[in-house]
Amino acid sequence: MAKSRHQELGLTDEKVLDMYRTMLRARKIDERMWLLNRAGKIPFVISCQGQEAAQVGAAYALNLEEDYAAPYYRDMGVVLAFGMTTRDLFLSGFAKAEDPNSGGRQMPGHFGQKKNRILTGSSPVTTQLPHAVGVALAGKMEKKDFVSFVTLGEGSSNQGDFHEGLNFAGVHKLPVITMVENNKYAISVPLDRQVASETVADRGKSYGMPGYQVNGNDPLDVFAVIKEARERAVNGEGPTLVEAITNRLTAHSSDDDHTAYRDKEEIEEMKKNDCIMLFSEYLKEQGVLTDDAETAMMKEIDDEINDATEYAENAPYPEPTDALKYVYAEEGGE
Amino acid sequence: MAQMTMIQAITDALSTELKNDEDVLVFGEDVGQNGGVFRATEGLQEEFGEERVFDTPLAESGIIGMSVGLSTQGFRPVPEIQFFGFVYEAMDAVSGQAARMRYRSGGRWHAPITIRSPFGGGVHTPELHADSLEGLMAQQPGLKVVIPSNPYDAKGLLISSIRENDPVIFLEHMKLYRSFREEVPEEEFTVDLGKANVKREGKDITLIAYGAMVHSSLKAAEELEKENIDAEVIDLRTVQPIDVDTIIESVMKTNRAVVVQEAQRQAGIAASIVSEIQERAILHLEAPVLRVTAPDTVYPFSQAEEVWLPNYEDIIEKAKQSINF
Numbered sequence A: 001m002a003k004s005r006h007q008e009l010g011l012t013d014e015k016v017l018d019m020y021r022t023m024l025r026a027r028k029i030d031e032r033m034w035l036l037n038r039a040g041k042i043p044f045v046i047s048c049q050g051q052e053a054a055q056v057g058a059a060y061a062l063n064l065e066e067d068y069a070a071p072y073y074r075d076m077g078v079v080l081a082f083g084m085t086t087r088d089l090f091l092s093g094f095a096k097a098e099d100p101n102s103g104g105r106q107m108p109g110h111f112g113q114k115k116n117r118i119l120t121g122s123s124p125v126t127t128q129l130p131h132a133v134g135v136a137l138a139g140k141m142e143k144k145d146f147v148s149f150v151t152l153g154e155g156s157s158n159q160g161d162f163h164e165g166l167n168f169a170g171v172h173k174l175p176v177i178t179m180v181e182n183n184k185y186a187i188s189v190p191l192d193r194q195v196a197s198e199t200v201a202d203r204g205k206s207y208g209m210p211g212y213q214v215n216g217n218d219p220l221d222v223f224a225v226i227k228e229a230r231e232r233a234v235n236g237e238g239p240t241l242v243e244a245i246t247n248r249l250t251a252h253s254s255d256d257d258h259t260a261y262r263d264k265e266e267i268e269e270m271k272k273n274d275c276i277m278l279f280s281e282y283l284k285e286q287g288v289l290t291d292d293a294e295t296a297m298m299k300e301i302d303d304e305i306n307d308a309t310e311y312a313e314n315a316p317y318p319e320p321t322d323a324l325k326y327v328y329a330e331e332g333g334e
Numbered sequence B: 001m002a003q004m005t006m007i008q009a010i011t012d013a014l015s016t017e018l019k020n021d022e023d024v025l026v027f028g029e030d031v032g033q034n035g036g037v038f039r040a041t042e043g044l045q046e047e048f049g050e051e052r053v054f055d056t057p058l059a060e061s062g063i064i065g066m067s068v069g070l071s072t073q074g075f076r077p078v079p080e081i082q083f084f085g086f087v088y089e090a091m092d093a094v095s096g097q098a099a100r101m102r103y104r105s106g107g108r109w110h111a112p113i114t115i116r117s118p119f120g121g122g123v124h125t126p127e128l129h130a131d132s133l134e135g136l137m138a139q140q141p142g143l144k145v146v147i148p149s150n151p152y153d154a155k156g157l158l159i160s161s162i163r164e165n166d167p168v169i170f171l172e173h174m175k176l177y178r179s180f181r182e183e184v185p186e187e188e189f190t191v192d193l194g195k196a197n198v199k200r201e202g203k204d205i206t207l208i209a210y211g212a213m214v215h216s217s218l219k220a221a222e223e224l225e226k227e228n229i230d231a232e233v234i235d236l237r238t239v240q241p242i243d244v245d246t247i248i249e250s251v252m253k254t255n256r257a258v259v260v261q262e263a264q265r266q267a268g269i270a271a272s273i274v275s276e277i278q279e280r281a282i283l284h285l286e287a288p289v290l291r292v293t294a295p296d297t298v299y300p301f302s303q304a305e306e307v308w309l310p311n312y313e314d315i316i317e318k319a320k321q322s323i324n325f
Ligand SMILES: Cc1ncc(C[n+]2csc(CCOP(=O)(O)OP(=O)(O)O)c2C)c(N)n1
Pocket: A074, A123, A124, A125, A152, A153, A154, A155, A156, A157, A181, A183, A184, A185, A186, A187, A248, A252, B029, B058, B060, B082, B086, B089
């Protein structure tokens, strides 16, 4: 029998099911966050919906035990793959003291977890990119084999930090993989008002690295490019820029109304090409997933989300006085 | 006259100047079709066209740097920084370039740019979306820094800022955007930059504030009145340059002052007002000039916001401390 696409890529049936589960977890966590937001329980949501295929496809091509991630705010799929738990994410959504991103100090979507090598990020877009380049430089100097993986939106690829960071990475042939999740909007501003080059991938050329455009709606396509990029990185061949074409299925955030700048048909069309649905169809065609197994998987995820929601909702908030801590080193601290 | 919120007064001022002067341009992230994330530019692109009201790519340094170039060609750019914390991305363009164009060219060029931006705490936005960075701006010679506390002033000050021939940082406190309405003339009018406003007259103590803290100070003054303390409240309106004359005149009358700012304590506007007062009126003082400020920490998470931000009770406490000195 001819090998399936995932087998060609060296992915077992189990592995692709696991990828699907991670995509689904990201989606369902995000959906719950919206419900909680609308119920007035969590302050803000900024969604991964529509981008899970790119995020999970990429993350599974990395070494999840050693590589570093500098994700951006939509990367629920990346951080789940890197080891954040559903509880972690709800603790952050509710801004509770136990939130591993920041102890409830940062808004949802501002990921960071030292133990899983997820760099703490901040609100100004693209600031994570030079950080990731610095991590890669350190890795190269210390002859470690990890790669540094950084993501951002296409609008964010117009910031100086993008160009400065990639150029440095190119000059020094650093093991850094940059993935631009191109969902074609930066809040309301469409791609053609943002980016002058034909593709974002084209921008790699100026910085001495290959730039690949890939269908970000297909986790296997993304997996393949990132895998190759990782090999190049660990072989000392330098950085890679990947542009994953994705969709943002929701408004920019819970504070935005996207019907002000995109029409209904466009939104409907995107929903017909939902990456979760497409991957589910693929797995079923391949006989890797059945309807029953999928139902069971959903149930398991729902239970996990219910548990995490309840846990996080009941967890204590940080004390207001905690806001005074960690401006400088604490006495006796590092 | 019309009843306007501060955000409506701002839109109205922009529209007034777009109408008055074809060199006025309004641009920034999401300001065009979307009308701005706070809706400050709502309807302006429709009315004035895409050439004069437009979306920029997501790149603040470019937005302000380009404004410098436009201003050398006779335009009056009014760029928006989506949240003032993102001005860090453009600090060189603002402080290193726009502010110094006049000086550096020996007066041959100048940069009539008005950078508008939302800032301020109390609306549950996190750090960088709430920071009070006016002290940082005020420290840069060449910039003027304007902070309205109400819809009327917002319109008059914004029109003045746009007409001003030096760069102005126009900071819009998010908590005031829609918190109340007041009468604002529909026709054009200006409020002078660099002129404070005595919002409430009093003889016992002077409370000096700007932005949202003007309202906390007025509330404190009302409460103090119940205890027979008659407080004067000054709204600075412009924090660079500071209207020192108005402050000194008041302090010479009341002999006591408390300076209130939402920003952290270190190196701020309040500190420089205290210095001005002691340099010019020390012999008129019956008590040290006190400050009400936020603590010297990063802007906190939402749960801590109410505790962290200065409020009218803190102002009352300091006022009494001054009175009882
Ligand atoms: C420096 C900076 N400027 C402005 C913003 C406000 N902002 C947050 S997300 C965003 C749009 C980002 O678009 P894109 O890079 O395409 O990513 P997407 O949200 O579409 O995934 C903007 C303007 C910000 N966070 N940082």
